[in-house]
Amino acid sequence: ISSLLLRSVDHTSIPEWLLNCCRSLCCADVSQSALLFLCQGTLTMLDWQDGRMGPSGEALLLDTVRVLFTLSSQIKESTLEMFLSRILASWTNSAIQVLESSSPSLKDRLNGNSDMVRRLLEYVYTHWEHPLDALRHQTKIIFRNILQMHQLALEESGSDLAADGFIFQLTESLLRLEWHSKGKYTCLGCLVDYIGIEHILALAKTIPSQILEVMGDQSLVPYASDLLETMFKSHKSCLKSQAVDSTWIDKWHETWVSPLLFILCEGNLDQKSYVIDYYLPKLLNCNPESLSYMVKILQTSADAKTGSYDSRGALGALMACLRTARAHGHLQSATDAWRDLVSSARIKQGLIHQHCQVRIDTLGLLCECNRSTEIVSTEEMECIQFFITYNLNSQSPGVRQQICSLLKKLFCRIQESSQVLYKLEQSKSKHEPENELTRQHPSVSLRQYKNFMSSICKSLFEALFPGSSYPTRFSALTILGSIAEVFPVPEGRVQTVYQLSHDIDVGRFQTLMECLTGTFEEVKILAFDLLMKLPKTFVQFQDSEKLQGLFQAALELSTSTKPYDCVTASYLLNFLIWQNALPSSLSAYLKTQRVACGDGDKSAALVESNTLIVIKCLLENLEEEVSRAENSLLQAAASFPMYGRVHCITGALRKLALNSLQLVSEWRPVVEKLLVTSYRLSAVVSPVIQSSSPEGLIPMDTDAESASRLQMILNEIQPRDTNDYFNRAKILKECDSFDLEDLSASVPNIDTSAEIKGKEGKTCDVTAQMVLVCCWRSMKEVALLLGSLCQLLPMWSVPESPDGLLTVEQVKEIGDYFKQHLLQSRHRGAFELAYTGFVKLTEILNRCPNLSLQKLPEEWLWNVLEEIRCSDPSSKLCATRRSAGIPFYIQALLASEPKKGKMDLLKITMKELISLAGPTDDLQSTVPKVHALNILRALFRDTRLGEIIIPYIADGAKAAILGFTSPVWAVRNSSTLLFSTLITRIFGVKRGKDELSKKNRMTGSEFFSRFPELYPFLLKQLETVANTVDSDTGELNHHPSMFLLLLVLGRLYPSPMDGTCSALSMAPFIPFIMR
The missing domain is CATH 1.20.58 (Methane Monooxygenase Hydroxylase; Chain G, domain 1)
Incomplete structure (x- = not known):
């Protein structure tokens, strides 16, 4: 096995059965993953207990860890990294088993001062803040096992573990670290478990206060509170074992409770909140008797420090302590708390305190109970x-x-x-019960x-x-x-x-209905949910005349020019759909609207029947309005914006379980009409949304007289940000009856308006803003409607299927629609919402059993990548506006790929994009490079890709830094945006006010161990920058990428734990930085 691990196999000495079974393992170039799992098999399948492996087993144990150290510097894929950490933790467990009965020579090689332990500690220090939580947990196990290994190695000498030089140096070095390092808390907790708290308190007497100080940072709070719990439990058991009377508790209170009370009274808001939520419950669970000590001190202080608007004071601390104590069962009832600990008047004082948290804590004291x-x-x-x-x-x-x-x-x-x-x-007890309940x-x-x-x-x-x-x-x-x-x-x-x-009487019911008409959607949602929670037999729900009036009002609101009115209409309709009296109350109205409902299927659910009636009514109105909008978009924007109708239809569909419909035959034509009408509506508003400057565009009416003139204008305002944007200017085509004056007169700027006739024949103004709002909201609602249809409706590929509502061809049409609008829309509001609908579609397609539909996302991805790569001047892809909807389109296709698979689409796409984003001398590659940089930025920002995207960060950083030296401004701009995203992805979201927050940094060894490819790259780039700083004229010559390099290096810092002989040392960078 040692020969296999070290890849030095002598084929003549290998048994034939092993050669037949594992021939691939006997060759020189074994893959990293195979070698890794060979180590795992060695550790798990061999018996390491009681020294049964003998001297050769000890040698194999050392060979195994050397191979693991080598793999640690080579493996960068997150899955294999996690396996490596587990196997290394397993190795430390095996080493402990061997040490319990090993030879003195092995104990010398595995004690705290040995080279093996030093390398294990380096691994811990490098990975204890790794993004993967499971890997961080393994570093904790490894560190604890290192302590146990050292303890076993020292057993024969009989020396005190706490007084040992290795332990002493380790403790001192950990205490010297800054408190923002999460690994520090974990390792100190392990040390406390092994050597006790007394030795640490002797080195750092104020350590409780130091840890409480950092509890204002939410990311550190769990680690700090766990460490404090470990420490004060250890201290309590230590003091109790040494004490002869009860005076030990005073020392314990002074060490752990006094700093807590100081924070509760004087600390900042976040600090107090986290201490109360995390630290205080653990302290009271450890020693409930401390509550009376805390209340006694706080009661005295509360008389003098009641607090203010921006300070809780001692009263706030008192209420927080009582609330926590009661919630965890340390107070039997609030009445007991008032009688024994605090007065009723003080409780009321807390309920109307100026500081909101004091009011909350006092209310919590009353409401919370175990x-x-x-x-x-x-x-x-x-x-x-x-x-x-x-x-x-x-x-x-x-x-x-x-x-x-x-x-x-x-x-x-x-x-x-x-x-x-x-x-x-x-x-029916005859006597009044006297017990703890009542x-x-x-x-x-x-x-x-x-x-x-x-x-x-x-x-x-x-x-x-x-x-x-x-x-x-x-x-x-x-x-x-x-x-x-x-x-x-x-x-x-x-x-x-x-x-x-x-x-709830008539007046209160009316009050709830009026809440649906407000401008805040949260209030509408709450009022609607409350109405839906009332019983169906509620008397106000049976008045058919009132329901008919509400339905008529909802239809009118659904076509209002005020955007929030259509939201009101949607909630009103959803409320009415669930009422038994709706069909009878709409009989007259539906007759005038000629909506063919018939008697309906008696076995169908009432809600489904009502939904069908309402959607048919809305759809008929929408079809008529789209027809009118095709003649005059200005008239539609001013009098009947169509997005309200679509919003109400989408809202009704979302409340219905569309996968278990009973009226399938009646739904099928409705769904087909919905799709056709949606495409017609989209075609009406697309010219505005896809204009290169939609914010100031007012199109002409498309009646017969002005159709040719409008077409001429639209031809001239076609997007100028396509693939020929950087190569040649857009030149207006000549036309006999058209000049620039006509253009400026016919397409007014954002400050002008057109006059049209409103509903009542009155003249009203239509501004560019009104047109744009109408168009992008219509596009938004169409996208959401199509997304809902894809997500909720069953698909069928056999025409004779009785239960299908959406055909394969219809799904493909929806996909083509999203593709067109994501790749051609310029208005962010439009393509962002199209993205939402498209994501729903791609998620459905990836789960679809139909193979032809399953392959659609892959086909769409290859097509758009080919279009980006070719850089055809006739392409309609937007090269400005950060590539507009193109990154969203690719994001949706990749993020919906099943994570349990091999993620082949992501791998191939990233390889292609990084290739396009790299440096090249071809001027024709400028536009593809801009697209690639913008798409990479979107993918690195996508949290759904998580750790899967981490292996590509180094290549992305190289592309961003090299792109910053491009002579083309667009490339430099996109490179800057990509670089900013990568900095956030690597170092985390900036939470501090200072430029280099302690929370957004890492050690040089940690950074370069995660991204080793960047070590030679950054060093070479820094050398190039240093060589160009001094020019022959004596003037400073700032290299374009100097700022980016210094920005990265400025976030790296040396750690006291860094090995002096590390291969990824920061030392080579220093001379160039000094220059």
């Missing part, structure tokens, strides 16, 4: 009512969400505890619950007055929705203490 059946006391209900009066209008979304969430927890407690009370009441008769508590909930609902509906603010409406509707959800309509023998529908 037992869902604990009775809500009268005092708690009074305080909740008091709180709601003053806190519905919070301007902070986060605070609103927390208030609603906490109140929902309270309602759940009321519902759960009421079931217990009903059981107690049914037992101190009064169950019927009294149930009556209090009902009165309390009615009072809450009254306050919430009163807050929904006309003109009330968005925050108030959001809070009130969310809480009402929680009440309707927590207290459902009783079924069978289940009893409920409260029903919301019993408290």
Whole structure:
């Protein structure tokens, strides 16, 4: 096996059976993956316990780790990297087994001062902040095993592990590291487990305060809190074992609780929040008795420091501690907390405190409890009512969400505890129960619950007055929705203490309907969801005359020129679709509209039947309006923008389970009409959306008189940003009856407007903005409609299939539609929404059992890559606007590729794009290079590709840096954007205000171990830059890529852990930087 691993096999000495089975492993060039898993087999299949392998086994063990170290510097694919880390961790486990009964020579070679352990530590330091969480976890295992290996190696000497030189140096070097390094926390935690906390506290007495200081950074909080927990648990057990009385707790409080109280009173907002959420619960779970110590100190301080708008003060700290204690079961009830620890007046003071978090913590104290059946006391209900009066209008979304969430927890407690009370009441006990649940008769508590909930609902509906603010409406509707959800309509023998529908009269129903007409969609959603939670037998839902009026209003709103009106119409229609009385209330209206519904299938679901009626009605109106828009787009933009109808159709389809339809024969022609009408609508608005400057375009009416003139104008405003953009200027074609003055007169700029006749025959102005909004919203809604059809409707390839709604040809037509608009639209709003619909289509195609449909994404990808590569001047691909929709198109095709496969499309595409983005002397390659750089940028930004894209970062960085030296501005611009994306991808999103935040850096060894190809490249580029800095004239000559190189190198820093003889040392860069 050693010969196989070291690739030094003597074929004459190999057994014949091994040669027959593993001939490929016996050759010199074994693949990295094969060698890696050969190491794994060696470690897992051989018996390393009790020294059974003997001296040759010890030699094999050392050979295995040397091979793993070699592979570590060569393997860069994330999957193999993770396997390597697991195998290396497995090696350390095997080494521990061998060390337990090994020879002294092996112990010398595997103690902390040996070369093997040094290389293992280098691996840990290089990978302890790796992007893969599983790999970081393996580095923790390796580090812990290193400590155990060293401990076993020292067993015979009998020396104290904590006093050992290797451990001492290791501890000191870890403490010297900056606290932003996540690996530091993990390794210090392992050290505490092995040597205890006393030795670390002796070296760094203020370490608890140091760790609490960094808990304002969310990315470090889990690591810091886990380390603190390990430390204070170790310290407690150490002090208890040494103490003779209870005075040890004072020292423990001074070390761990006092810094916590200082942070709670004086720390910044984020720091306090994370300490309360992560550190405080662990501290109380370790020592619940500390609560009384904390409350005693905070009570004294709260009298003097009640806090302010921007400071919680001691009162805020007190409420946070009590809330955490109760939520984790350290307080039996809020009443006990008030009586024994804090007064009722102080609770109310917290509920209306100037600082929002103090109010939230006080509310949490009342609402949160570790037992869902604990009775809500009268005092708690009074305080909740008091709180709601003053806190519905919070301007902070986060605070609103927390208030609603906490109140929902309270309602759940009321519902759960009421079931217990009903059981107690049914037992018909003659005496009033006196137990931990209740101190009064169950019927009294149930009556209090009902009165309390009615009072809450009254306050919430009163807050929904006309003109009330968005925050108030959001809070009130969310809480009402929680009440309707927590207290459902009783079924069978289940009893409920409260029903919301019993408290909704005509006035309150009208209030909810008026909430649908607001400008904020979140309020519409909440009001709609609340209406849908009410029982279907609700009296207000049975008034057919009122439903008919609502339907007529919804149709009028769906064609309003105000964009938010169509959203209102959509929610109104979706509400009406679910009402039993809808068909009867629309009989007269449908007759005038000549919508052929018939009696319908009696077995069909009512919702499906109603949806079909509504969509037919909307579609008939839409077809008529598209016909009118084909003659006058200006008239449509001013009087009947069509996107509202499409939006309502899409909204109705989304609420329906289209994969289990019963009226298939009636749906099929409707779907076909929807597709045809969508394509017609798209054709009407496309000239504006695909114009190179759609923001200021007003097209002429396409009636017979002006058709030729409009065509002439559209020919001249065709996009000038195609593949000949960088080669020659666009020259206007000559025309006898056309000149520039006619053009400026016929196509006004953004400040002019055209006059047309509105619905009532009145003259109204149409601005370029109105036309553009109408066009791009129409394109957006068509894209979303087609995406919904692809995602929800079943596909069929056999014409005789009775259940199919969408044919293969129709799916291909939809794909061609998306392709055309993604590759030709210039308006970002249009192609971004087309991308959303196209993603839905590609996801469906990749899962489709039909092979011809499965291969469509691959065909589309090859076609667009070929078009980019050819750089034909007649191509309609947009070379400016960051390649417009082209990156979105390729992104959708690649991101939807199944991740469990080989990702062949991504590999081939990246290879092609990096080749196009590389340096070349051919001037004809400028446009393909710009496209390639823009597409690479989009792919590196796509989070769905995750770690799969990491192996291409080095090549992308090379292309960006070399592209920065191009003489063509467009190439330099795209290279700059790509480089910026790569910096974010490598170093993370910038969260600090300073230019070089500690969180967005890494050590040189870590950076170059992830991207080894960049080491010689950056060194060579830096040398070139240094050689061109000094010119013959004595003036500084700044090389174009100097800034990019320094930007990368400025984010790298030397670590105290870096090996002095590292092959990827930063030392060679220093002379060139100094020059």
